[in-house]
Amino acid sequence: MNDDTSNVILQERVSRLEEQVRKVEDLKRAVEERELRFLTLFHNAGDAIFIHEPEGRFIEVNEAACRRLGYSREELLTKSPKDIDTPEYADQLSERVRSMLLTGRASFETAHVTRNGKIIPVELSATVIDYEGRPAVLSIARDISRRKRAEAKMQETKTRLAKLAKEKTAELQKANDRLKTELGERKKREEELEISERKYRLLAENISDVIWTADLNLRFTYVTPSILQRLGYTPEEFLKLRVEDIVHPSFHKALLDAFEQRKELERLGKGDDHARSWEIQCMAKDGSTVWVESATKALRDSSGRFQGVLGINRDIGERKRTEEQVKSSLKEKEVLLKEVHHRIKNNLQVISSLLNLQASKIHDDQTVHALRDCQGRIKAMALAHQSLYGSDDLQSVDFVSYLSDLARTVFHSYETRGGAAKLHINAPKKFKLPMDRAVPVGIVVNELLSNALKYAFPDQREGVVRLEILPQVDDELLVVCSDNGVGLPEGYDWRKTGTLGFQLVVGLIEGQLDGSVKLLQQGETRFELRIKTEARPS
Secondary structure, eight states, rough: OOHHHHHHHHHHHHHHHHHHHHHHHHHHHHHHHHHHHHHHHHHHOOOOOEETTTSSSSEEEEEHHHHHTTHHHHTEEEEEOOHHHHHHHHHHHHHHHHHHHSEEEEEEEEEEEEEOEEEEEEEEEEEEEEEEEEEEEEEEEEEOHHHHHHHHHHHHHHHHHHHHHHHHHHHHHHHHHHHHHHHHHHHHHHHHHHHHHHHHHHHHHHHSSEEEEETTTBEEEETTTTHHHHSOOOHHHTOOOHHHHHGGGGGHHHHHHHHHHHHHHHHOOOOOOEEEEEEEEEEEESSOEEEEEEEEEEEEOOTTOEEEEEEEEEHHHHHHHHHHEEEEEEEEEHHHHHHHHHHHHHHHHHHHHHHHHHHOOOOOHHHHHHHHHHHHHHHHHHHHHHHHTSSSSSEEEEHHHHHHHHHHHHHHHHHHTTOOOOEEEEEOOOEEEEEEHHHHHHHHHHHHHHHHHHHHGGGOOOEEEEEEEEEEETEEEEEEEEEOSSSSTOOOOOOGOOOHHHHHHHHIIIIIIIIEEEEOOOOOOOOOEEEEEOOOOO
């Protein structure tokens, strides 16, 4: 064999060896991944998991076991299954382990004792495994406290019913002789009852509503055939369910709390037979949801004892869809109405700007003042529409905010012309007024404030203009505009003046709003506007 042949053979052996090394490494990684998955499942399981020697100490425990028993992992690894079992179960442990080693697995009920002495019943599933080359037992312990309580409660119910049956049997035996003389009448009553029951069943089985009963555990005990049409269950399938199985999870807490409250009231002797109505969503067999109106009342036995619930479910899906359509339609109309107010406000602002532009081109003072007055009235209307545009209530405006903004706007326009008067506002924090009443009052307040600023303080005389918004009794509102200026001329009859401003004051307040305007001059000029907050019926 020459050197070239030897090199080829050597290279082939090296390649095979490298391939075997890669396979070993891949196998090692796979084992590590499986171990990681096992540890993740082990420590994140909801049940307590133990690994222990067949009759010795714990080798490994998960976090759920530590939480349940109240020990740290290190503390549990110093203990054995006998240390955490109650004495009666600890005595049976050796026999169970021997049996398990023969069969490879076992399932049984036991009870664990926590660090603070609490006893927890558990269902334990154990399997013999190979753990790091030695036999060990993998045990999964599930807390069955709730089930045990339910079983105890059920047994208590059975015992009570058995006792009741025994008592009733004794009573019936004693009354047997007496009842013989009443057989004829009873037979007649039974026939009448049978006829009545047939009528009831005929009605119940042909009605579109679903009639049902449930016991004290909220397990259904009767349902009409209409359940198939409403939720897709046959009556036989439905009677295997509980109330929470068919009610949407979002309604579970409210219904269960109400039922527990009902049971507590019955226990205290405060129960009643009033019907209660619920609007809830039920889960159909195909997973869809159905809106129903469920009317429920107490179900009692012949002696009046509370035995469960009687209910009638009516499909209200169409009504709910209609309500949603109405809500959507109202929302769209609100958006459109807000846009209308927004556009009206913009248009009024455009008109105001045009008047301002026109006034700047005119040199006749009387014409300019008329345009300025008209501009102020337009701003009063625009401010109301602006208030509605920014509000959730499209019928009424925040009257305090509206008048306050209006007054400040009027004062600002006169301050730019050299006015020295100050504005004082006295008003509640908030007061709503319908739009059709707020705008006329706003125009009038604009007139009164403008007049005060133009005529009450000549030669830049200092003074105070007051605006007061004072809600009264009987849905009446008092708005006061006053100033401490020079006052009106003596003998001046403001009602008969030919000025447009005072004509608007009288026409809007007394004519349109059916209110009253009063002028007082006792040290100050005071206009009192009284209106109803709602329109009087015509």
